[in-house]
Amino acid sequence: MKILFLHQHFYPETVGTSTRAVEIVEYLVQKGHDVTVVTGIPSHPSTMRSGEVSRTQPRYENFRGAKLHRVWTYGSNKPDTFLRRMAAYGSFMVLGFLKALFLREKFDVLVAISPLPNGIAGLGLSLLRGWPLMFDVCDIWPDCAIAVQMLRNPILIALAKWAEKMVYKRSTRIGVVTRGFIENIAAKGVPREKIRLLPDWVDPDIYDSAKINRHAVREEYGLNNKYVISFLGNFGLIMGLETILETARIVRDTDPDVLFLFVGKGVAQPMMEEKIARWNLTNVRIIPYQPRAKVPALLAASDALIVTYMKNEITLITVPSKIYEYMSSARPIVAGVAGVIEEILTEAGCGLVSRSRDPEELARHISYLKAHPQEGHEMGKRGRQYAIEHFAFLKVAEAYEQTVAETAQK
Known part of the structure; x- marks a missing residue:
């Protein structure tokens, strides 16, 4: 299969869901699939505060057999706020979408990894390029932003919930990391047959x-x-x-x-x-x-x-x-x-x-x-x-x- 991944955080970052994305991409390459990744330059709040990873990264490289395209994304080492978080997500949603939209290759499937703005970009790409969409949900948005009171504006909450509904509707398959996510998404009217449990993993040999x-x-x-x-x-x-x-x-x-x-x-x-x-x-x-x-x-x-x-x-x-x-x-x-x-x-x-x-x-x-x-x-x-x-x-x-x-x- 020719697979396109869309995820804001990837190598060399080791925070958030970047490790999950890196390991599954490596696995799929080893299985003989043709994998392309559109990602951002390092921008996770933890990365920015630690300074352990440089934001100066090549915009294109061959990463362990996968074609890796990077776009600029907003990042700040200042305290994490809703506006800064949205600036980071929004910049990748737009620039990652545009980068993927104008790739000359045709793909058999598009995998967008949460948060929701990545799913929105995936929704647009699926509609415009006709690529079947798999949405890998590692965080339930906007629920988690509401729960920690990062998102409070009722109009923004309504818009986010509408966008979430549209992404789920367009997705052919939805991967989730816990059984609790299955219940959450199914309660929003998504057919259970679209949802697959794909939990975070561990290598038991390393932890023996x-x-x-x-x-x-x-x-x-x-x-x-x-x-x-x-x-x-x-x-x-x-x-x-x-x-x-x-x-x-x-x-x-x-x-x-x-x-x-x-x-x-x-x-x-x-x-x-x-x-x-x-x-x-x-x-x-x-x-x-x-x-x-x-x-x-x-x-x-x-x-x-x-x-x-x-x-x-x-x-x-x-x-x-x-x-x-x-x-x-x-x-x-x-x-x-x-x-x-x-x-x-x-x-x-x-x-x-x-x-x-x-x-x-x-x-x-x-x-x-x-x-x-x-x-x-x-x-x-x-x-x-x-x-x-x-x-x-x-x-x-x-x-x-x-x-x-x-x-x-x-």
Whole structure:
């Protein structure tokens, strides 16, 4: 198949859904498909703030067998606001659309990866060039923007919902990353037969803790003689990390051998550092963001893993990709979550959940796992097996390729 991808974030960015796009493009090229990608120059807010990736990139290159076209997109290292976010999305929607529109090649299928402005561009290209459209939905727009109060204007909300409806209607197939997204989109009148579950994936071999020298890693990071419960990933406001700190405050007074380890970076870090200092949380340590290659070792060095998520209508249907990495590492999970994440952890039998995100309950869960290491070990094994069966890269990639093929055949 000749496949055109339309996505704002791609190599060399490693944030947002860029990694998902890069890995599926590589897979499709390896399977013999002719793949072209229209993307933007690096512009993700995290990329702009870190300065780790230059915005000076070639406008055309052969990327691991795929033809890669880049267009200018707005980007800013200033605080993320609705207007700046819309400027970034809007600039790519227009310029990416124009770049793809005037490509001389004919494609069998167009894959637009969310957010919604990319879907709108895909809708226009599908109408004007006749390419069957697959919309890969990694975030539910405009619902998520409304939930975090980024989008408040009732007129803009109405326009966004109308655009969402039109994109879904034009799409031959709609890929979604969680089962909760299926229910959300189906409730908006979209036939279920158009929707395919294409979750984020994980490579279980990379996260196989049995292959990692756990003791050497604990020695390197000074974790010996501690029961380590870790949070790895983005310190985002939506993660509800204050709940974990409140849990640490309780555990500090009951079990000084427990260490709460945070590895990553994000906008919530100033709040975290202020709480740690004010509450004298000597049992909490923050390690700066580590290269992705070191994540499996840090997971293996942990005794248990923890995740919390603020409760709203979007987080109930969303699953952060760290959940699959946690499960693949064969470590028990303590979770302050509800919705789809709770369903997955319960089905897998790989952790202890507090639906209300109650710090007291989370503290009891941690104490229980520490007192029952064999049970925690069995939970970890079940979680890894579940991840292998449901979220392994090759399994999802094959389903993705099949969905692209179904789109092309219509």
